[in-house]
Amino acid sequence: MSHAWGLGLAQVVGAGASALLLPVLTRVLGPDAYGQWSLVLVLISYVLPWTDLGVARGIIRFCPTYDTSDARLNVYRTVRRFAFMVSLSMGVLLAVLSPWLAQIAIGDAADWHLLCLIALLFPLEALFRVGTAFVQAEERLAHYARISTGRHVGELLLLTIAALLTADIAWLLLARIISLSVVVAWILYAGRRQLATQRSDWSLAPIRQFVGFGLPMIPAVFVWALIMSADRYMLKMWSSVSDVGLYNVADILALMLINWTRPINGVLQPKLANLRSTNVAESERYIRISFRWLAVLMAPCAVFLATMGRPVITLLSGAAFADAAHALPWLALGYVIIGLTNPLYHVVYLRRGGFAFLWLYGAALAVNIALNAVLIPQHGLSGAAFATMAAFLAYAVGLFALALPNEQRMIAAESMALVKIAGSAGVAALVMATASSHGHLAVIAGALAGGIIFFILMLVLRVIHRHEIRELLIPVRSWLRPRKGPEQ
Structure with a gap:
């Protein structure tokens, strides 16, 4: 337990680094624009939990019950593919409905392009959630801490640069997309060797089980x-x-x-x-x-x-x-x-x-x-x-x-x-x-x-x-x- 807690300390560094962004955003944007950015973040918190339909929670709950590493890797490949397809479909739907939803969620239909940028986060967020859930289920805590810290620090750097260059919220969202893309690419690259030897087995049984628990x-x-x-x-x-x-x-x-x-x-x-x-x-x-x-x-x-x-x-x-x-x-x-x-x-x-x-x-x-x-x-x-x-x-x-x-x-x-x-x-x-x-x-x-x-x-x-x-x-x-x- 002590070793697990110590490895988790790396996450404090990452999340604490994100808080360093606060002086930059507040001083550059001011109270009004920062309030608008806060509402955009609230909207993101509404929609992103739906990206994987709960399979990430199912991975943490049920993957430890599989007897062999091959079985866990196979089910991970299956649910990752499912989560990507579902989240991509949701992102397309959000982009299509963006002119109507922008008026409701943000208060101005002219901000529809912000919803299109949020839609790009959908498949990236799903892959991130599923990938980190599998790492947690395997109790590879050091790797999980590195991923979490990498995301926080990456967002800190890119959002700081974007905020200093422009006060446009769209550029802040784009910085977040780029940061998450790099982290997801890291997750996929790190797991490529393990999955290279696994057969493709599209089974609905684990999907039903994981979605039934997490949804x-x-x-x-x-x-x-x-x-x-x-x-x-x-x-x-x-x-x-x-x-x-x-x-x-x-x-x-x-x-x-x-x-x-x-x-x-x-x-x-x-x-x-x-x-x-x-x-x-x-x-x-x-x-x-x-x-x-x-x-x-x-x-x-x-x-x-x-x-x-x-x-x-x-x-x-x-x-x-x-x-x-x-x-x-x-x-x-x-x-x-x-x-x-x-x-x-x-x-x-x-x-x-x-x-x-x-x-x-x-x-x-x-x-x-x-x-x-x-x-x-x-x-x-x-x-x-x-x-x-x-x-x-x-x-x-x-x-x-x-x-x-x-x-x-x-x-x-x-x-x-x-x-x-x-x-x-x-x-x-x-x-x-x-x-x-x-x-x-x-x-x-x-x-x-x-x-x-x-x-x-x-x-x-x-x-x-x-x-x-x-x-x-x-x-x-x-x-x-x-x-x-x-x-x-």
């Missing part, structure tokens, strides 16, 4: 995308596009909390898929340890954002975006809640599939829309952020209700650790808040001091243990002293 989750993901975007559309309706841009800045910074959980969550679902039928005790150990470490990783970061949000946003995006800090405390709390539910999410999803999440996400969406309608007209950004946090909390309560009694007991057993973590985070918050109004150097010093104090308290209170830290550092030592051998 029900797509409507649930769509509803989840509505939760993530309802506040933006309602801010545009009752406020302005510039407020959408401000909210998106706060949301991106708060999402960095989830970024710190990637070393755990990036490998948790495929690992549990392999263990759930072979070693139940080991899977329970994964859940307990991951839940505790998720809280330890996210708590100091959430405190940092809540107490030092304004100087950080001003430093990154300029004074025009400083008011985005009003949304940060509630969004940070919301993403902490979501991060803590991830181990339980993987367990419930692997056992019950996507149908269970349809009503759960729907209930969270209803909470979000109702609170947005009440709070945005009076409280603006902070009201939208509170509505999102409340929706996440409703989702967490529902997810806990879906868990089995033994799973609920496992999570409840860690409640005392959560109390210790919250108390230590409060101490760190006092240190950071004291430094937040004394300039950028004081902000950095306060953040470092608060983080150090927090982790010292974690060791003193025995929330984390020295042997766990030593285990987590095993991959770092192996990178410093590389040894020849097969990839873990």
Whole structure:
């Protein structure tokens, strides 16, 4: 497990690199144009989950059950071909309907060319999802981390160049297409030797099985995308596009909390898929340890954002975006809640599939829309952020209700650790808040001091243990002293 977490640290570098794009886009585009770009990204989040009809999730769930490598490779070839044909058909349909859909989704039929560019992402995204899902199912975690990091860093470089050369959103989309094309070509090239010896066997059986498992989750993901975007559309309706841009800045910074959980969550679902039928005790150990470490990783970061949000946003995006800090405390709390539910999410999803999440996400969406309608007209950004946090909390309560009694007991057993973590985070918050109004150097010093104090308290209170830290550092030592051998 420690080796898997260490390999996942590479994903933090990639996703963190993407956040470096924030100062470029916000300063070049300004609040209004950046708000428009945010709406385009929301539209992409609506349509791209449909590209593979859920077969990528089926690969993670069922590929480990095949006995031989040849059987896994053969089914991978089959579902990859299926996903490509389906996504290509969807992309063509989106391009044909682009003049009509542009008016609905973006607000201007003249932006139909943006939808045509999004259509080009369809087959690329499908191949990326299927390719990375197979790598995860095989537990080739180092390769998966390299792919993920490569995509994030590539997008960072190309989007930065495009934003500096022009403020045209079409060029930003084109940069994203080029970046994804390179990564997909890398995936296909890396797997060509393995697939060269496999016979072509077009069978509908694995497709039906994989789609049957993964497809029900797509409507649930769509509803989840509505939760993530309802506040933006309602801010545009009752406020302005510039407020959408401000909210998106706060949301991106708060999402960095989830970024710190990637070393755990990036490998948790495929690992549990392999263990759930072979070693139940080991899977329970994964859940307990991951839940505790998720809280330890996210708590100091959430405190940092809540107490030092304004100087950080001003430093990154300029004074025009400083008011985005009003949304940060509630969004940070919301993403902490979501991060803590991830181990339980993987367990419930692997056992019950996507149908269970349809009503759960729907209930969270209803909470979000109702609170947005009440709070945005009076409280603006902070009201939208509170509505999102409340929706996440409703989702967490529902997810806990879906868990089995033994799973609920496992999570409840860690409640005392959560109390210790919250108390230590409060101490760190006092240190950071004291430094937040004394300039950028004081902000950095306060953040470092608060983080150090927090982790010292974690060791003193025995929330984390020295042997766990030593285990987590095993991959770092192996990178410093590389040894020849097969990839873990």
